[in-house]
Amino acid sequence: MSEEPTYETAVARIEEIIKRLDSGDAGLRETLDLVKEGRELVEYCAGELDAVSHGLEELRLDELVARLERGAQHEDV
Amino acid sequence: MSVTPDPLGIEALSDSELPGPFPVGSYAARLRDQLRKFARVQLVGEVWNYRPARTKVYFELRDARGALPCSMWQNEFGALGVTLTDGVRVVVGGGCDYYPGSATASPSFSFAVTELRVAGEGDLLIQLERLRRRLSAEGLFELQKRLPRPLLPRTIGVVTGERGKARDDVLAGLRRRGWRGRLVWAFAPVQDRQAAPRIAAALRELAAVEEVEVIVVARGGGSLADLFAFCDEGLCRTVALLRVPVISSVGHHTDRTLIDDVAAVCCSTPTHAAEAAVPLDCVAARNALSNHTRRLSGHGKRAIVDRARSLAHLSRAPTEHVARHRTRLHQMLRELRASARRSGDRGHERASAHLLVLGRTVDRARGSEQARRRTELERLALALGAHDPERTLSRGYALVEDRAGDPVTSVASARRARDLRLRFRDGRVGARVSDTEEGP
Numbered sequence: 306m307s308e309e310p311t312y313e314t315a316v317a318r319i320e321e322i323i324k325r326l327d328s329g330d331a332g333l334r335e336t337l338d339l340v341k342e343g344r345e346l347v348e349y350c351a352g353e354l355d356a357v358s359h360g361l362e363e364l365r366l367d368e369l370v371a372r373l374e375r376g377a378q379h380e381d382v
Numbered sequence: 383m384s385v386t387p388d389p390l391g392i393e394a395l396s397d398s399e400l401p402g403p404f405p406v407g408s409y410a411a412r413l414r415d416q417l418r419k420f421a422r423v424q425l426v427g428e429v430w431n432y433r434p435a436r437t438k439v440y441f442e443l444r445d446a447r448g449a450l451p452c453s454m455w456q457n458e459f460g461a462l463g464v465t466l467t468d469g470v471r472v473v474v475g476g477g478c479d480y481y482p483g484s485a486t487a488s489p490s491f492s493f494a495v496t497e498l499r500v501a502g503e504g505d506l507l508i509q510l511e512r513l514r515r516r517l518s519a520e521g522l523f524e525l526q527k528r529l530p531r532p533l534l535p536r537t538i539g540v541v542t543g544e545r546g547k548a549r550d551d552v553l554a555g556l557r558r559r560g561w562r563g564r565l566v567w568a569f570a571p572v573q574d575r576q577a578a579p580r581i582a583a584a585l586r587e588l589a590a591v592e593e594v595e596v597i598v599v600a601r602g603g604g605s606l607a608d609l610f611a612f613c614d615e616g617l618c619r620t621v622a623l624l625r626v627p628v629i630s631s632v633g634h635h636t637d638r639t640l641i642d643d644v645a646a647v648c649c650s651t652p653t654h655a656a657e658a659a660v661p662l663d664c665v666a667a668r669n670a671l672s673n674h675t676r677r678l679s680g681h682g683k684r685a686i687v688d689r690a691r692s693l694a695h696l697s698r699a700p701t702e703h704v705a706r707h708r709t710r711l712h713q714m715l716r717e718l719r720a721s722a723r724r725s726g727d728r729g730h731e732r733a734s735a736h737l738l739v740l741g742r743t744v745d746r747a748r749g750s751e752q753a754r755r756r757t758e759l760e761r762l763a764l765a766l767g768a769h770d771p772e773r774t775l776s777r778g779y780a781l782v783e784d785r786a787g788d789p790v791t792s793v794a795s796a797r798r799a800r801d802l803r804l805r806f807r808d809g810r811v812g813a814r815v816s817d818t819e820e821g822p
Binding site for chain 1: 561562564682
């Protein structure tokens with residue numbers, strides 16, 4: 306996958322890979338390449354799930370805007 | 383107004399010129415009596431906040447200049463056979479009434495309706511429908527629906543009332559998905575027509591934050607009149623042009639607001655809106671990923687192990703092939719031997735039988751040949767006996783021989799020999815030829 310993956314494109318590609326592997330038509334080299342690609346995508350998806358699993362963070366919009374503005378000021382400095 | 387002063391004798395306000403103090407219940411009763419004296423009339427307006435109760439139905443009668451709370455006895459309303467919804471234009475007949483309340487019940491004023499007739503669709507609903515058609519014709523209902531919605535957003539914006547129940551419902555929906563990311567609240571009034579600009583501003587500010595991937599606009603239930611802020615044209619145009627997908631959950635399906643039409647997704651409850659904002663069930667997704675990992679590992683292992691087994695099998699194949707053929711050859715050899723043995727036994731039996739038959743035939747042939755030869759011998763013996771010279775001599779004849787003993791059978795032979803010997807049955811005597819005479 307050349308583009309930056311999203312969760313949905315990554316899952317779709319994983320399912321495509323497993324379908325190809327299940328077919329039994331892939332040779333040794335292709336199988337190993339697909340398994341490697343699939344594992345990388347699974348890790349990516351697990352990372353995305355981890356990002357929304359650690360704990361709910363509730364912010365008011367003005368708090369978020371203030372935080373972003375502080376971040377922008379630090380970058381300027 | 384004639385009201386009896388307080389029997390308890392409570393002092394009046396010292397610096398007031400007003401009469402009293404009167405017991406409030408007495409005053410409320412007098413007020414009810416006065417209001418009931420108002421002329422009974424017919425009114426026309428639109429029904430809003432229709433609420434059926436156990437004994438009465440309640441609604442407000444509104445037009446652009448004002449409103450009046452109305453009530454009607456349930457049995458009288460039921461007899462009419464009409465269905466009221468918010469916005470319906472009706473003509474009612476009745477008069478003012480006032481419930482004075484008590485120590486434990488609140489007072490209330492209402493226009494007591496005794497007659498009612500539906501006059502047609504309300505002006506507000508007509509205006510709403512016109513606006514809906516115009517926005518639809520401009521294609522504003524489609525813009526939000528074309529936006530891609532993330533399966534697993536990290537940051538969600540929510541516009542809702544700060545103290546409404548919708549807030550808890552949104553949190554419940556997100557918990558149900560197992561989602562614990564970043565939630566940005568943009569609180570705004572959500573009750574009346576003046577709320578629309580505040581809601582639109584909150585939406586624009588949320589959409590301006592790059593991290594916000596989807597926005598939920600939520601409000602709990604209410605009548606369409608309460609939800610009219612969400613039918614505001616400016617608000618709907620703002621939503622349609624946002625870069626972030628908006629999920630609306632305003633009121634109920636029976637009260638479809640314009641923001642429901644404009645939004646990317648419209649849900650019946652804030653809980654469902656939260657679930658729509660996170661289409662992925664995080665717990666199920668994690669299980670699915672584990673399953674994917676297992677399957678990928680299985681394929682990876684099998685790709686190596688199966689091929690290694692296949693190679694090992696192929697490497698053993700020639701030896702096994704030879705061994706298989708050797709076994710087969712041995713088997714064939716055993717079968718051949720057994721077959722030959724069976725065949726020899728049968729041939730021997732047949733040869734023996736044949737030999738026996740031949741022997742018997744020879745024996746039979748041999749017996750008849752011997753008899754035949756014996757008969758022939760006997761015949762030859764008889765023939766020889768007939769030609770035996772001894773038998774001739776015995777009958778008185780003599781045999782003429784020369785000195786050598788050879789028979790002399792002619793006169794010429796006798797003349798040449800000169801000395802002859804005569805052989806008789808009982809012996810021989812010499813003789814000399816003196817004369818000869820030929821002829822018989």
